[in-house]
Amino acid sequence: MKFTKMQGLGNDYVYVNCFSEEVKDPSGLAKKISDRHFGVGADGLILICPSKKADFEMKMYNADGSRGEMCGNGIRCVAKYVYDYGLTDKTHISIETLAGIKYLDLTVEEKKVVLVKVDMGNPILEPAKIPVKAEGESVIDAPIIVNGAEYKMTCISMGNPHAVVFWDGVDDMEIEKIGPSFETHERFPNRVNTEFVEVLDRKTVKMRVWERGSGETLACGTGACAVAVACILNGRTEDMVCVKLLGGDLLIRWDREKNIVYMTGPAEVVFDGEWNE
Numbered sequence: 475m476k477f478t479k480m481q482g483l484g485n486d487y488v489y490v491n492c493f494s495e496e497v498k499d500p501s502g503l504a505k506k507i508s509d510r511h512f513g514v515g516a517d518g519l520i521l522i523c524p525s526k527k528a529d530f531e532m533k534m535y536n537a538d539g540s541r542g543e544m545c546g547n548g549i550r551c552v553a554k555y556v557y558d559y560g561l562t563d564k565t566h567i568s569i570e571t572l573a574g575i576k577y578l579d580l581t582v583e584e585k586k587v588v589l590v591k592v593d594m595g596n597p598i599l600e601p602a603k604i605p606v607k608a609e610g611e612s613v614i615d616a617p618i619i620v621n622g623a624e625y626k627m628t629c630i631s632m633g634n635p636h637a638v639v640f641w642d643g644v645d646d647m648e649i650e651k652i653g654p655s656f657e658t659h660e661r662f663p664n665r666v667n668t669e670f671v672e673v674l675d676r677k678t679v680k681m682r683v684w685e686r687g688s689g690e691t692l693a694c695g696t697g698a699c700a701v702a703v704a705c706i707l708n709g710r711t712e713d714m715v716c717v718k719l720l721g722g723d724l725l726i727r728w729d730r731e732k733n734i735v736y737m738t739g740p741a742e743v744v745f746d747g748e749w750n751e
């Protein structure tokens with residue numbers, strides 16, 4: 475099976491072109507191929523498939539084999555793949571995901587995609603739709619007890635679930651101790667991705683993420699969108715935010731009038747390979 479390893483800000487996935495390859499057990503393959511010692515090594519697996527509703531379909535699996543509804547860094551890489559590998563010559567494309575159809579604008583230089591802007595759609599605040607167990611219309615700066623300590627979280631779905639926690643000194647935090655306890659907390663029936671955020675100024679924040687199904691990653695696109703929305707809702711930043719992640723920066727803008735979040739960032743090919751199993 476031919477594959478391409480790609481990364482968006484160090485959030486790396488193995489991509490398989492399902493126009494020419496067949497994957498019978500994507501969840502099992504995701505677990506094997508993601509292993510950093512016995513596999514290719516990745517945060518998960520992404521299948522690029524034909525779609526009846528859009529130009530393409532993206533199917534994403536975390537490193538533990540679970541399915542994610544959406545992947546912000548992944549969808550930019552899918553856009554680069556379909557253009558650079560000749561599956562389309564369009565620079566405005568649509569991609570079906572479990573979180574709906576997303577629309578992407580590709581910036582091309584010397585016949586290669588260098589930057590992708592994604593219409594990430596509406597942020598969802600309604601607790602039942604995230605899902606998070608809570609009373610009321612939204613969970614904004616609301617308490618949660620984790621490992622016996624109280625934290626304040628803001629919960630948002632960008633098609634997948636996120637809990638955003640403001641945290642001074644993210645560089646020094648022990649994310650591997652607190653991240654798993656948020657991920658599997660009983661208030662999140664589908665588990666959760668958790669972002670820990672330090673506000674640097676009204677236009678810039680720094681975040682680290684513990685991803686559902688993959689652990690700490692160098693970047694999370696949907697997470698960066700959730701962080702920007704949480705910062706704006708909590709009055710901490712303006713509507714355009716530079717989100718600094720371990721793997722680089724993403725530019726996020728929440729158009730409040732249209733209620734659409736836009737994400738702009740890079741996508742890179744690491745190498746092409748062949749998996750023999």
Ligand SMILES: N[C@@H](CCC[C@H](N)C(=O)O)C(=O)O
Pocket residue numbers: 485536541542543544545546547548634635667685686687688691693694695696697
């Ligand atoms: N890294 C991704 C998100 C991948 C899915 C996530 N772990 C989930 O299970 O929801 C991104 O860039 O958005």
